[in-house]
Amino acid sequence: MDEEYDVIVLGTGLKECILSGLLSVDGFKVLHMDRNGYYGGESTSLNLVQLWKRFRGSDKPPAYLGPSRDYNVDMIPKFMMANGTLMRTLVHTNVTKYLSFKTVDGSYVFNKGKIHKVPATDMEALKSSLMGLFEKRRARNFFIYVQNYDESDPKTHEGLNLSRVTTRQLISKYGLNDNTTEFIGHALALHRDDQYLNEPALDTVKRMKMYAASLSRFQGGSPYIYPLYGLAELPQAFARLSAAYGGTYMLNKPECKLEFDTRGKAYGVTSGGMTARCKKVVCDPSYLPNKVRKVGKVARAIAIMSHPIPDTHWSHSVQIILPQKQLGRRSDMYLFCCSYLHKVAPKGKFIAFVSTEAETDRPEAELKPGIDLLGPVDELFFETYDRYRPINTPSSDHCFISTSYDATTHFESTVMDVLSMYTMITGKTIDLNMDPSAAGIAIE
Numbered sequence: 001m002d003e004e005y006d007v008i009v010l011g012t013g014l015k016e017c018i019l020s021g022l023l024s025v026d027g028f029k030v031l032h033m034d035r036n037g038y039y040g041g042e043s044t045s046l047n048l049v050q051l052w053k054r055f056r057g058s059d060k061p062p063a064y065l066g067p068s069r070d071y072n073v074d075m076i077p078k079f080m081m082a083n084g085t086l087m088r089t090l091v092h093t094n095v096t097k098y099l100s101f102k103t104v105d106g107s108y109v110f111n112k113g114k115i116h117k118v119p120a121t122d123m124e125a126l127k128s129s130l131m132g133l134f135e136k137r138r139a140r141n142f143f144i145y146v147q148n149y150d151e152s153d154p155k156t157h158e159g160l161n162l163s164r165v166t167t168r169q170l171i172s173k174y175g176l177n178d179n180t181t182e183f184i185g186h187a188l189a190l191h192r193d194d195q196y197l198n199e200p201a202l203d204t205v206k207r208m209k210m211y212a213a214s215l216s217r218f219q220g221g222s223p224y225i226y227p228l229y230g231l232a233e234l235p236q237a238f239a240r241l242s243a244a245y246g247g248t249y250m251l252n253k254p255e256c257k258l259e260f261d262t263r264g265k266a267y268g269v270t271s272g273g274m275t276a277r278c279k280k281v282v283c284d285p286s287y288l289p290n291k292v293r294k295v296g297k298v299a300r301a302i303a304i305m306s307h308p309i310p311d312t313h314w315s316h317s318v319q320i321i322l323p324q325k326q327l328g329r330r331s332d333m334y335l336f337c338c339s340y341l342h343k344v345a346p347k348g349k350f351i352a353f354v355s356t357e358a359e360t361d362r363p364e365a366e367l368k369p370g371i372d373l374l375g376p377v378d379e380l381f382f383e384t385y386d387r388y389r390p391i392n393t394p395s396s397d398h399c400f401i402s403t404s405y406d407a408t409t410h411f412e413s414t415v416m417d418v419l420s421m422y423t424m425i426t427g428k429t430i431d432l433n434m435d436p437s438a439a440g441i442a443i444e
Contacts (some may be wrong), residue, residue: 001250001276003276004276004277005031005276005278005362006029006030006278007020007023007029007030007031007278007279007280007281007425008031008033008276008277008278008280008282009023009030009281010258010269010282010283011034011283011284011286012032012036012040012239013041013042013043013235013284014040014043014076014231014234014238015284015402015417015418016041016282016283016290016402017239017257017420018089018133018235018415019421019422020032020238020239020282021095021239021241022422023242024243024244024247025245026241026426026428027245029246030242030246030247031278031426032239032242032247032248032249032250032264033249033250033251033253033256034251034252035252035253035254036058036251036252037082037251037252038251039236039239040232040235040236041235041284042076042284042404042405043075043076043231043405044075044232044235045229045232045233045344046072046073047070048061048070048071049061050068051071051073051177051381055190055381055383061285063230065304065346066345066346066347066349067346069260070340070345070346071344071346071351072229072230072343073230073302073344073345074231074351074353075425076231076338076411077335077336077353078231078354078408078409078414078420079225079410079411080227080410081210081214081410081411081412082103082215082217082224082225083214083217084210084214084410084412084415085411085412085415085416085419085432086409086411086414086415087430089430089432090237091441092354092430093238093241095238095430098236099227099228099237099442100227100228100442100443101225101226101227101228101441101442101443102341102342102443103121103224103317103443104220104221104222104224104225104226104317104318104338105221105222105312105313105318106221106222106312106313106318106319107222107223107224107318107319108319108321109186109187109321109322109323110320110321110322110323110326110369110373111179111182111183111323111326112326114311115311115312116128116183116404116409117129117432118129118187118321119143120257121147121215121369122140122141122143122147125139125140125143126333132138135177135179135180138180140170140375141397142184142429145174146209146212147209147212149162151202160201162200162201162202162205163200163202165200166197166198166199166200167196167198167199167200167201167203167375168197169201170201170205170303171184171197181197182325182326184204185204186324187321187323188207188208188434189203190408190410190412192332192406192407193324193330193332210223210229211223214286219442222318222319224317224319224410226317226338228342229342229343229344230342230344233247250271253271254271255270255271255286256269257269257271258281258283258287258325258399264334264396265397265398266278266280266281266398269397271312273359277397280400281398281399282400282421282425283400284404285390287401288390288392288401289395290391291392291399291401292388292389292401293368293391293392294386294387295387295388295389295404296386296387297358297364297384297385297386298354298355298357298358298384298385298405299358299364299366299367299382300353300354300355300363300382300384300385300407301351301354301364301367301370301371301380301381302351302381302383303354303371303373303379303380304351304379305350305351305352305377306348306349306350306377307376308337308339309375310373310374310375311339315337317338317342317351318335318336318337319334319335319337319409320334320335320370320373321333321334322335322369322370329356331356331369331407332356332357332368333355333357333369334354335352335353335355335370335373335409336349336352336355336410337353338350339351348380352374352377353409354367354370354371354374355408355409357406363383363384386403386404387403388403389403389404390402390403402421
């Protein structure tokens with residue numbers, strides 16, 4: 001605490017730990033502090049006793065659920081795209097050597113009251129129960145266009161400038177109906193609402209290509225992978241990376257009060273009567289509540305079950321997207337399920353989550369469409385948390401604040417926030433245009 005650092009990082013959430021690792025590799029002298037006694041912050045994973053303490057107070061978990069230590073229940077449940085930005089960041093930093101993964105069995109979409117497998121290629125489109133015969137042919141032609149599209153090769157553009165043509169215009173060129181457009185936009189391109197339809201189509205095409213590349217990466221039933229023992233393994237892995245490059249870690253540091261000079265610039269952090277000095281501070285919104293504003297709220301249900309989600313072909317791990325229009329909502333709802341095969345529960349037990357951007361103050365009622373798809377549950381927990389976005393000017397106060405985690409069940413928006421913060425802090429961008437398949441990744 002009596003030294004001076006280039007950067008002090010407050011909070012050991014995933015975003016903060018990724019930044020700590022990246023900055024340490026770059027040669028920054030980093031001090032990483034957390035008021036908690038564990039890694040992960042809001043993105044930690046809890047055992048059964050910790051889960052009960054958080055949601056049920058002094059009650060004890062029932063014995064029939066099995067040993068507490070066998071549970072790793074994520075508080076910010078998300079999957080990783082196998083060819084996505086987080087995976088590329090793991091490969092870039094060689095953090096994959098600290099982790100083992102398992103593919104996610106299935107990717108589904110909710111349509112007209114039923115769960116359907118998401119078609120991601122021209123051949124899957126021909127087999128999909130989501131579309132009639134003629135619509136399948138039109139969808140197949142659209143998928144072939146997307147698969148062949150190469151931004152650097154005008155011959156693949158078919159005369160379309162996707163930087164100007166909107167997604168709505170591109171899809172209408174292929175005559176696709178609203179039903180097909182919905183699963184393409186929400187279950188393949190993973191947009192959260194329908195704003196994308198009026199925006200340049202290039203982003204949607206890139207998202208679809210990443211989905212397809214992720215799907216073929218490990219030849220699994222979905223484009224997603226997930227770390228064994230839960231997502232808290234990710235911030236710990238980046239913490240190990242930071243430590244390997246000289247980063248200093250201090251947990252259980254109460255208060256962590258930021259110090260500002262007369263010009264409003266952060267110059268250090270005080271804890272336990274001692275002040276560590278620094279040039280810049282990185283933190284999550286909870287450390288600087290006066291420099292963030294509320295931008296939304298996430299509603300989430302956590303379920304412990306003794307079976308997979310029905311109608312998913314007995315998949316032990318699965319994502320189901322419920323598009324907004326199917327529910328009469330303004331934003332999508334997400335189901336996420338994993339099991340003892342991912343080392344997050346005892347044998348025979350499954351952990352499922354239902355998440356959405358809250359539109360009311362009644363999470364139980366709001367999440368009911370997703371919960372109804374789960375079948376019988378052993379235990380069910382509800383929570384809501386506010387989402388915050390920084391409103392400060394980092395160049396003026398030297399404070400770099402992350403944005404709260406959204407309701408999506410994949411990490412793309414999370415990592416884009418991290419990479420944006422990294423560029424603000426260092427003035428550099430990270431080249432992630434490598435081939436992730438070249439890295440040795442432990443997949444079980």
